[in-house]
Amino acid sequence: xxxxxxxxxxxxxxxxxxxxxxxxxxxxxxxxxxxxxxxxxxxxxxxxxxxxxxxxxxxxxxxxxxxxxxxxxxxxxxxxxxxxxxxxxxxxxxxxxxxxxxxxxxxxxxxxxxxxxxxxxxxxxxxxxxxxxxxxxxxxxxxxxxxxxxxxxxxxxxxxxxxxxxxxxxxxxxxxxxxxxxxxxxxxxxxxxxxxxxxxxxxxxxxxxxxxxxxxxxxxxxxxxxxxxxxxxxxxxxxxxxxxxxxxxxxxxxxxxxxxxxxxxxxxxxxxxxxxxxxxxxxxxxxxxxxxxxxxxxxxxxxxxxxxxxxxxxxxxxxxxxxxxxxxxxxxxxxxxxxxxxxxxxxxxxxxxxxxxxxxxxxxxxxxxxxxxxxxxxxxxxxxxxxxxxxxxxxxxxxxxxxxxxxxxxxxxxxxxxxxxxxxx
Amino acid sequence: xxxxxxxxxxxxxxxxxxxxxxxxxxxxxxxxxxxxxxxxxxxxxxxxxxxxxxxxxxxxxxxxxxxxxxxxxxxxxxxxxxxxxxxxxxxxxxxxxxxxxxxxxxxxxxxxxxxxxxxxxxxxxxxxxxxxxxxxxxxxxxxxxxxxxxxxxxxxxxxxxxxxxxxxxxxxxxxxxxxxxxxxxxxxxxxxxxxxxxxxxxxxxxxxxxxxxxxxxxxxxxxxxxxxxxxxxxxxxxxxxxxxxxxxxx
Numbered sequence: 204x205x206x207x208x209x210x211x212x213x214x215x216x217x218x219x220x221x222x223x224x225x226x227x228x229x230x231x232x233x234x235x236x237x238x239x240x241x242x243x244x245x246x247x248x249x250x251x252x253x254x255x256x257x258x259x260x261x262x263x264x265x266x267x268x269x270x271x272x273x274x275x276x277x278x279x280x281x282x283x284x285x286x287x288x289x290x291x292x293x294x295x296x297x298x299x300x301x302x303x304x305x306x307x308x309x310x311x312x313x314x315x316x317x318x319x320x321x322x323x324x325x326x327x328x329x330x331x332x333x334x335x336x337x338x339x340x341x342x343x344x345x346x347x348x349x350x351x352x353x354x355x356x357x358x359x360x361x362x363x364x365x366x367x368x369x370x371x372x373x374x375x376x377x378x379x380x381x382x383x384x385x386x387x388x389x390x391x392x393x394x395x396x397x398x399x400x401x402x403x404x405x406x407x408x409x410x411x412x413x414x415x416x417x418x419x420x421x422x423x424x425x426x427x428x429x430x431x432x433x434x435x436x437x438x439x440x441x442x443x444x445x446x447x448x449x450x451x452x453x454x455x456x457x458x459x460x461x462x463x464x465x466x467x468x469x470x471x472x473x474x475x476x477x478x479x480x481x482x483x484x485x486x487x488x489x490x491x492x493x494x495x496x497x498x499x500x501x502x503x504x505x506x507x508x509x510x511x512x513x514x515x516x517x518x519x520x521x522x523x524x525x526x527x528x529x530x531x532x533x534x535x536x537x538x539x540x541x542x543x544x545x546x547x548x549x550x551x552x553x554x555x556x557x558x559x560x561x562x563x564x565x566x567x568x569x570x571x572x573x574x575x576x577x578x579x580x581x582x583x584x585x586x587x588x589x590x591x592x593x594x595x596x597x598x599x600x601x602x603x604x605x606x607x608x609x610x611x612x613x614x615x616x617x618x619x620x621x622x623x624x625x626x627x628x
Numbered sequence: 629x630x631x632x633x634x635x636x637x638x639x640x641x642x643x644x645x646x647x648x649x650x651x652x653x654x655x656x657x658x659x660x661x662x663x664x665x666x667x668x669x670x671x672x673x674x675x676x677x678x679x680x681x682x683x684x685x686x687x688x689x690x691x692x693x694x695x696x697x698x699x700x701x702x703x704x705x706x707x708x709x710x711x712x713x714x715x716x717x718x719x720x721x722x723x724x725x726x727x728x729x730x731x732x733x734x735x736x737x738x739x740x741x742x743x744x745x746x747x748x749x750x751x752x753x754x755x756x757x758x759x760x761x762x763x764x765x766x767x768x769x770x771x772x773x774x775x776x777x778x779x780x781x782x783x784x785x786x787x788x789x790x791x792x793x794x795x796x797x798x799x800x801x802x803x804x805x806x807x808x809x810x811x812x813x814x815x816x817x818x819x820x821x822x823x824x825x826x827x828x829x830x831x832x833x834x835x836x837x838x839x840x841x842x843x844x845x846x847x848x849x850x851x852x853x854x855x856x857x858x859x860x861x862x863x864x865x866x867x868x869x870x871x872x873x874x875x876x877x878x
Contacts, residue, residue: 573717573719574680575717576717576719578679578680578701578717579713579716579717579719579771580702580719580727580731581678581700581701581702581705582677582678582679582701582702582705582710582711582713583705583727583728583731583734583787583791584702584705584706584731584734584735584738584791585702585705585727585730585731585734586702586734587700587702589730589734590702593722593726593727593730594719594722596721597719597720597721597722597770598721600721601720601721604721
């Protein structure tokens with residue numbers, strides 16, 4: 204098959220020379236064959252790819268000369284910190300000198316480059332279903348990313364903080380990240396994506412959990428207002444393991460986050476939570492694909508959207524319960540607040556249930572701010588704009604509060620919601 | 629303090645409910661407005677508090693020398709008008725104390741007073757809660773969410789005590805209360821009677837007036853005040869029922 208025309212500008216930038224070269228060539232060939240998704244692809248039918256088609260974003264050549272201001276993204280309290288600038292590890296901005304025994308954390312290119320087993324994990328899953336074109340392009344072009352690897356039985360109490368900063372004109376950053384938790388280990392990781400200018404972030408994270416491992420994975424997408432952000436997480440959840448994620452979408456002109464979760468053992472749980480707060484001309488998609496391939500697993504999903512001005516929010520939620528996946532428990536909810544007549548939301552919660560002994564629910568709502576609540580607040584003297592912020596915050600907090608065991612993370616995420624709302628409090 | 633003249637109002641794009649209300653309320657007075665269902669009691673409370681959905685077609689309302697109807701609901705509240713809701717609204721996700729502190733500070737700013745910090749606020753709150761026999765667990769809960777009927781009404785009176793309004797409108801505050809709750813709520817209201825504060829109680833039943841004694845009683849019927857008198861009027865109404873209004877109600 205011949206290469207799709209939109210892939211041509213990326214061919215010029217493709218010159219694999221490192222130890223991943225062979226995998227990269229395969230991936231690039233896949234990308235050329237696939238081309239960008241179109242609206243005929245069900246999973247991409249609400250995502251407007253125009254900004255990406257109008258302009259080619261060549262991979263960034265290096266880091267900017269300036270030092271980014273990262274303070275707004277720092278997590279309060281002690282963390283192990285990795286900073287990546289323009290898709291490359293920034294050692295002077297990172298802080299990984301106090302890692303406990305059994306914990307590997309740092310630049311993906313370096314760590315996986317020296318460890319064939321991690322390297323195969325990092326690049327192994329590029330051709331899973333859905334969004335493969337960008338995952339393939341990512342595999343072909345990634346400069347770096349992070350790796351967090353825990354040996355079995357390690358409980359990493361201090362959160363790991365990853366800050367991705369992008370600053371380059373009309374360039375792309377392809378980040379390849381790997382989180383690998385050995386059996387029975389656990390960790391909390393908080394990723395933030397931010398930057399300045401018009402760029403494209405294309406990130407893929409592979410989450411590889413051992414039996415009984417538990418990962419709490421938060422992501423703040425606060426990219427520059429002209430930026431494009433695509434992020435994919437591919438998680439494999441074996442027996443007794445828990446994968447819990449929260450995706451807070453605030454930034455970017457066009458953004459999309461895809462979570463793919465596959466159960467690989469019984470009694471495993473998956474919590475996919477998120478909130479998107481959009482205004483201006485922002486377009487953001489949150490898509491989740493959960494595959495109940497084995498019995499007795501639980502999925503909990505709550506995404507809340509706040510869409511103002513001319514913004515467009517999309518939620519796609521697909522849960523598949525295979526015939527053998529009896530005793531599945533899966534709940535999915537997407538609620539949206541439309542704050543302007545020109546804002547719009549597309550929501551498509553979807554359950555495909557092929558087993559008969561399961562408990563599943565799904566639902567979606569789109570509505571306005573509660574008028575009676577607005578009047579109640581007004582009747583107590585609270586000005587309308589403040590009342591509005593209180594109700595929006597409460598609406599988003601309902602999703603954040605699902606992170607029951609992570610009070611500090613809840614505070615962190617809520618602070619970013621408040622920042623979005625323009626509040627100093 | 630409050631002067632209502634020939635007030636006509638209708639439900640937006642609907643029929644006329646208030647058909648010429650005249651009422652004057654002085655500081656320090658407690659007025660009861662009674663009336664059968666559909667007489668316009670709730671509309672009057674709504675129009676005075678600035679609730680959306682009503683349209684004033686004629687007449688005026690002057691509050692402390694200002695045109696009350698020209699003010700938005702939140703401005704009225706900051707100017708000292710307080711509505712105790714018949715059905716207090718549940719607001720999931722908004723903490724009671726966070727809400728009340730925002731309300732109190734908005735009002736304090738209006739009065740040129742500095743904001744209360746969290747510590748000062750908590751101290752003031754605890755004192756009032758004790759006075760009103762309300763448990764401190766109220767502090768942790770979301771606004772009215774999961775409250776019993778009695779708790780909701782007590783929360784209204786607690787908010788009133790914190791916000792120290794000049795004019796309080798109590799809309800069917802007795803509805804849904806058992807005798808014990810009614811006693812506590814009434815005690816809270818009575819404690820707030822003051823020479824510089826006026827209270828208007830809107831109620832269907834005379835029962836509330838046994839606990840909070842009004843200076844004046846008005847009977848609202850068919851969108852007009854058809855009778856006014858002292859508290860003996862309420863007693864008479866209780867004996868004879870709203871049927872005594874006879875033709876006046878038509």
